[in-house]
């Protein structure tokens with residue numbers, strides 16, 4: 334009878350601690366401890382007052398990144414107004430729970446305020462606006478945000494290897510006009526490193542990126558500065574080749590770049606880990622680190638936002654593979670998911686709610702198979 338009771342207690346305990354429970358006995362951040370990999374999540378400040386959101390975030394992660402709160406439309410809503418209230422909540426939360434903070438993002442073509450995009454500024458004005466923005470935001474968080482996505486998604490999605498048309502590149506374009514004046518002090522180094530009309534044209538396009546890194550570095554010389562990109566650049570291809578060439582050029586000429594963010598939004602239940610690994614290796618060989626910055630694995634969902642059990646298992650395997658490829662490459666220093674609960678994710682509203690269930694916890698903060706796969710891999714992963 335005694336043995337039966339003991340057996341029952343053990344089975345109950347195993348069940349309670351196993352997949353599908355709300356409070357795992359060891360958290361991701363504990364599992365990641367021995368490997369030194371940072372484990373992060375993108376965060377929405379409005380949700381921090383929700384007990385389950387806050388407790389899960391604090392328990393599981395040692396890094397956070399404001400999902401939208403540091404984008405121009407939030408932080409710089411009027412020409413002369415900076416509003417740090419939302420992002421400050423995330424930074425305060427992180428400081429109370431021993432978490433690092435990534436900053437996202439200083440230069441992007443989306444989520445910019447109308448006063449900026451419709452302002453019809455001259456090149457000189459636009460350059461001054463960008464310099465003021467970068468320096469004001471980075472200075473506000475000096476010593477609090479350890480890594481910045483300085484420039485986000487600058488690559489053209491259609492024409493591999495080219496930069497996309499944005500207000501920064503060509504409206505009227507820091508890189509095309511004022512950029513030349515702004516870069517006058519760097520001219521000698523630039524001319525030594527490159528020559529010929531093609532190289533000069535590429536250099537002109539990339540100049541706003543270079544300048545942004547220089548301004549961010551001036552504002553906080555200790556912060557790690559990243560170029561962040563998605564849309565297949567996680568693998569080796571023409572787009573990531575162009576980013577690689579930019580990073581190599583920046584490193585050769587002393588432009589302060591410390592890392593590359595590979596977003597890792599996966600929507601086809603497939604990860605080409607061999608190619609991702611080769612990509613990480615070539616970037617880290619340049620002396621920069623790699624962060625996986627925005628991982629999620631979206632699935633087809635029903636009207637209630639639920640995915641099939643089979644897809645949830647396949648999703649778990651993707652999370653495992655991605656953790657493994659990061660652990661296997663020393664310069665891969667962080668894995669961050671874009672949100673952490675399926676209750677709040679950009680995927681639903683951006684797919685007419687046909688896709689979702691992309692994260693580690695379900696809508697009720699229960700750990701999913703993906704959570705266990707990631708956690709087990711982190712636990713096993715010794716570097």
Ligand code: G3I
Pocket residue numbers: 400401443444485563596627679
């Ligand atoms: O600001 C309005 C708000 O006033 C309004 O009440 C609300 C109603 O829906 O919409 C708000 O705007 C939303 C904004 O996020 C702020 O929450 C937009 O509709 C929504 O489209 C926007 O989506 C964000 C998206 O970037 C915009 O491109 C997502 O939350 C955010 O997760 C997503 O993040 C990007 C990364 O920054 C870069 N990489 C890709 C990633 C996924 O798209």
